[in-house]
Amino acid sequence: MAVATAPKPWTPDQPIVQLIDVHKYFGALEVLKGVSFDVKKGEVICIIGPSGSGKSTLIRCINALVPVTSGTIRVEGIEVADPNLDKLALRRKVGMVFQQYNLFPHKTALQNVMMAPIHVLHQDKREVEERARALMKKVRLVGKEDSYPGELSGGQQQRVAIARSLAMRPDVMLFDEVTAALDPETVKEVLVTIRELAEDGMTCLLVTHEMNFARDVADHIYFTDRGVIVEHGPPATFFSDPSDPRTREFLSQVL
Amino acid sequence: MSTKDTQMGADAPLPVLLPFRIEPTRLGAPRLAPVHALLFGAGLALLAGSAWAQADNAQLPPLEVIVKWAPLLLSGFAFNILISMIAMAIGTGAGLGVGLGMISENPLLARVCWALTQFFRNAPWLVLLFFVMFLVPFQVTIFGVQIPLPDWVKATVGFSLPVMANVAEIVRGAVRSVPSTQWEAAESLAFTPRQTMWRIILPQCVKRMLPPWMNLYSLVTMATVQASIVGVSEMLTLTAQVHTAEGGRPELFAPLYGFALFCFFLYCYPIDRFTARLERRFHIR
Numbered sequence: 001m002a003v004a005t006a007p008k009p010w011t012p013d014q015p016i017v018q019l020i021d022v023h024k025y026f027g028a029l030e031v032l033k034g035v036s037f038d039v040k041k042g043e044v045i046c047i048i049g050p051s052g053s054g055k056s057t058l059i060r061c062i063n064a065l066v067p068v069t070s071g072t073i074r075v076e077g078i079e080v081a082d083p084n085l086d087k088l089a090l091r092r093k094v095g096m097v098f099q100q101y102n103l104f105p106h107k108t109a110l111q112n113v114m115m116a117p118i119h120v121l122h123q124d125k126r127e128v129e130e131r132a133r134a135l136m137k138k139v140r141l142v143g144k145e146d147s148y149p150g151e152l153s154g155g156q157q158q159r160v161a162i163a164r165s166l167a168m169r170p171d172v173m174l175f176d177e178v179t180a181a182l183d184p185e186t187v188k189e190v191l192v193t194i195r196e197l198a199e200d201g202m203t204c205l206l207v208t209h210e211m212n213f214a215r216d217v218a219d220h221i222y223f224t225d226r227g228v229i230v231e232h233g234p235p236a237t238f239f240s241d242p243s244d245p246r247t248r249e250f251l252s253q254v255l
Numbered sequence: 256m257s258t259k260d261t262q263m264g265a266d267a268p269l270p271v272l273l274p275f276r277i278e279p280t281r282l283g284a285p286r287l288a289p290v291h292a293l294l295f296g297a298g299l300a301l302l303a304g305s306a307w308a309q310a311d312n313a314q315l316p317p318l319e320v321i322v323k324w325a326p327l328l329l330s331g332f333a334f335n336i337l338i339s340m341i342a343m344a345i346g347t348g349a350g351l352g353v354g355l356g357m358i359s360e361n362p363l364l365a366r367v368c369w370a371l372t373q374f375f376r377n378a379p380w381l382v383l384l385f386f387v388m389f390l391v392p393f394q395v396t397i398f399g400v401q402i403p404l405p406d407w408v409k410a411t412v413g414f415s416l417p418v419m420a421n422v423a424e425i426v427r428g429a430v431r432s433v434p435s436t437q438w439e440a441a442e443s444l445a446f447t448p449r450q451t452m453w454r455i456i457l458p459q460c461v462k463r464m465l466p467p468w469m470n471l472y473s474l475v476t477m478a479t480v481q482a483s484i485v486g487v488s489e490m491l492t493l494t495a496q497v498h499t500a501e502g503g504r505p506e507l508f509a510p511l512y513g514f515a516l517f518c519f520f521l522y523c524y525p526i527d528r529f530t531a532r533l534e535r536r537f538h539i540r
Binding site for chain 1: 440462
């Protein structure tokens with residue numbers, strides 16, 4: 001059975017994330033109306049669009065937090081929409097960072113980072129701790145290892161959340177409006193962290209309202225409205241020469 | 256109240272934006288201090304003394320009666336505490352299971368656990384106690400080994416049933432009160448639902464569950480005297496026996512039962528205060 005349905009092994013030259021005609025209904029409401037796109041390994045894509053256009057739902061479908069109604073999603077060859085999907089295998093490859101950080105409040109920052117590799121991947125505790133400390137350094141939070149989430153600022157918590165996700169060594173990172181709940185002055189520190197990740201070659205999918213950041217960091221921009229991708233392209237052409245009137249209207253409001 | 260209002264106005268420029276909070280009501284200053292216990296004891300002694308003054312001088316004065324029987328009465332009280340602790344331990348273990356069962360994905364298990372909880376939560380404790388006392392045999396035979404079930408064991412089981420139901424409700428409420436985003440975060444880190452429950456959700460619940468759990472413990476301790484009705488030799492039973500042994504003198508009634516009241520109060524009141532303190536601390540955090 002497993003052999004019969006096993007897909008051809010994924011190779012890095014194929015898209016690491018692939019969406020084909022994805023539909024999603026919440027009851028009678030169609031939130032995604034046939035979304036398709038490919039993400040190559042190491043690519044950074046930004047999904048922008050007005051509120052309620054299905055951006056968050058779209059990104060949550062990719063790690064199966066939200067089940068799709070129809071269509072195909074592949075992550076490194078794993079069929080996400082398959083009812084027999086091994087969710088844990090998928091989620092080891094895909095990290096996710098949320099708007100509200102969602103750190104575990106009863107654990108210190110370092111413990112938050114260490115928990116999943118120890119309990120999910122059953123890795124050696126000392127090795128994980130070493131890696132966790134390195135990650136805390138990477139997100140510039142040295143000295144905050146023993147602080148509880150409640151003692152950290154929003155920007156610091158969000159960077160812990162990024163470190164926590166990276167500790168699983170994912171191949172793809174999903175960012176769901178990660179700066180939307182932050183103060184303007186702390187937004188920057190989180191964006192710097194994400195930019196460094198992108199420069200390190202991490203495949204990143206971001207839902208964001210930070211247009212300048214998207215312009216700087218993205219390889220490709222997707223503009224969604226009412227459940228469809230209205231327009232997409234590299235940031236240079238997307239921002240300077242949008243073709244669709246909806247894109248133009250949106251950009252005129254946010255830029 | 257007015258001073259409070261002006262104070263708030265000075266601290267926060269926009270008090271309208273502050274979260275609405277119901278101020279805990281304090282009736283005057285009902286804080287009890289050791290001195291109150293002393294006064295209570297003195298009152299008892301006075302009562303006993305005056306009652307004794309009218310009695311036959313050949314008999315022991317009430318205070319001496321209490322001192323004389325104190326070891327026996329206190330051993331009875333220790334038995335009350337033992338019953339309450341075991342009932343609480345069994346009830347908490349079972350209640351945790353039933354409470355988690357209520358929020359289980361399995362609809363049948365959830366229905367059964369829900370029904371169990373509702374039944375035992377809404378039945379009088381004394382009726383449950385009678386039920387267990389007369390339904391469970393005095394001994395059971397397992398693999399040819401006869402295990403006697405003394406009355407106090409049955410009574411303990413009887414008390415653990417309502418404890419189970421109440422703990423189940425506490426657990427269910429606490430788990431539900433953890434934001435669903437915690438589940439999402441754990442899920443996206445590839446934790447299994449079981450791991451999420453035990454490593455992430457339940458540890459966060461302990462803090463929320465502790466005050467109501469301790470409250471329940473206090474209630475159980477006070478309820479254990481009901482075991483005297485079914486003949487368990489706990490403090491109340493012993494008090495009645497001591498009273499009879501001393502000739503059933505009416506002037507001993509108040510001191511002896513007053514002593515029992517006093518012991519329970521001395522045990523439960525600190526628990527109550529500690530619970531209140533925990534509640535205040537957790538509210539702030």
